[in-house]
Amino acid sequence: MTSANHTTVADVVGRTLQRLGVGAAFGVVGSGNFQVTNALRAAGVAFYPARHEGGATTMADAYARMTDGVAVVTLHQGCGLTNALTGIGEAAKSRTPLIVLAADTPGDAVRSNFRVAQDALAAAVGAVPERVYGPASAIADTVRAFRTARDDGRCVVLNLPIDIQALPAAWDTPPVAPTPHPVRPADSDTDRLTDLLRNSERPVFVAGRGARRYATDLRQLAASAGALLATSAVANGLFHDDPWSIGISGGFATPLAVELIRDADLLIGWGCALNMWTMRHGRLIGDGATVVQVDNEVSALGAHRNVSIEILGDVGETARAVAAAWKKESAESNRYRTDDVRARIVAGARWTQVAFDDLSTSDRIDPRVLSIALDRMLPEQRVVAVDSGNFMGYPSAYLAVPDQFGFCFTQAFQSVGLGLATAIGAALAQPDRLPIAALGDGGALMGSSEFETVVRLGLPMVVVVYNDSAYGAEVHHFGADSDLATVQFPTTDFAAMAAGMGYAAATVRSVADLDRLGQWLAGPRDRPILLDARIASDGGAWWLQEAFHKH
Known part of the structure; x- marks a missing residue:
């Protein structure tokens, strides 16, 4: 040095x-x-x-x-x-x-x-x-x-x-790098959005990553305007404890969320791309619905689909401006927040409340059964990182998170193999929460170079491998009539591999096999634990069928 x-x-x-x-x-x-x-x-x-x-x-x-x-x-x-x-x-x-x-x-x-x-x-x-x-x-x-x-x-x-x-250089204190002022929406746009909300009967807010700092502003405006709240996948958790939240919009949406979003007459994307994933290729937009996009970058407006109204403005600034205009001219209204809708949200807003046929066998566990059991066992203060693959909807949809800092989703490039590294970065950023890495077997092998890093850094991480011995998305996409030898593989014993690196480990074929996780959670959690979950085939996950939908 x-x-x-x-x-x-x-x-x-x-x-x-x-x-x-x-x-x-x-x-x-x-x-x-x-x-x-x-x-x-x-x-x-x-x-x-x-x-x-x-x-x-x-x-x-x-x-x-x-x-x-x-x-x-x-x-x-x-x-x-x-x-x-x-x-x-x-x-x-x-x-x-x-x-x-x-x-x-x-x-x-x-x-x-x-x-x-x-x-x-x-x-x-x-x-x-x-x-x-x-x-x-x-x-x-x-x-x-x-x-x-x-x-x-x-x-x-x-x-x-x-x-x-290596060259010699003079040190001087760098200049202050002031944070730029947020973009304030034009008054005409504020008035226009206020009028739309005033005349709407069933408004829905969909918040994206650009809205992650403004949960309070959006909640307050939604309460005044009688709007329901949803998020894109990357903003999952933003409205976790709000009674009018319907969860993730898009491929991971519950049947109830799909119905309520499709029935909206006003759909507002706040810092949200409204892309094919979040809007299911546009099928979540009901006939005659007015679609508004609020973003602080001109290039983002209308980038993925035609929208009725584009509003250039910071999400927080826009929400506060509309709330102020609303307070001057409008009385609070229930609108979409009816007793009937509230009862339906209580009964079915989470995937854990949706009935399904258990596909578990004597040696394979249904990924939904696994995910529901994990959600019940794991502490509420958690940070969940999910890799890409056919399995990814299960941990994303079934594992609740406490807020927007409880879910890390590196999926913009849709690369398999980023999940474990994502979990490590998230764990270090949120050290007071239990880190959970949800991986497919393909992604676990691609990212296996970092299994040792988890141990070396002393992270008390729960690694769950949804192991179907295949690149499951391709298996279901290509179909049973195709030659699947290129995308199906011998089963990898991840539990043995992890034990050799210093993990606590277990192979999971049924809920009873999760007892090992219960023992680990009881303490002292002095090393990470890996669960090699041998999952049953789902015939192609629901979100995958949406993604591969032919147009």
């Missing part, structure tokens, strides 16, 4: 990020990012080493989501960056405020084995390429990258050529 009298560009970058408020960094250390990683640590930024750059990037993504802050990942040049590209793509598509400190080859190292077009790679997956150009601009370059990540909600790849990292 450098002395106080020999400050380098790497030191300046590390100190600047710490002063700007970065709380944690993740990475895999190699020769190219050794200096900047140690500079972050010396400045007081917690660093969590991963086993794979893709895992490190997803951990940082999840950490940023679950803290509403900016996180950092540090990578070696060339192959370190390419290993991380799927995680970078996920963060970019999700608009996660993430800074990727990517070492880069020196400008004259044209024959280096590590040399790739790093700016082009970043741009190709939707990230913002930036660069530290030299000692004189190091602070300004770092501040610019930070502000782009924080203020614009972008994943920024900040390239750090290794020769420039």
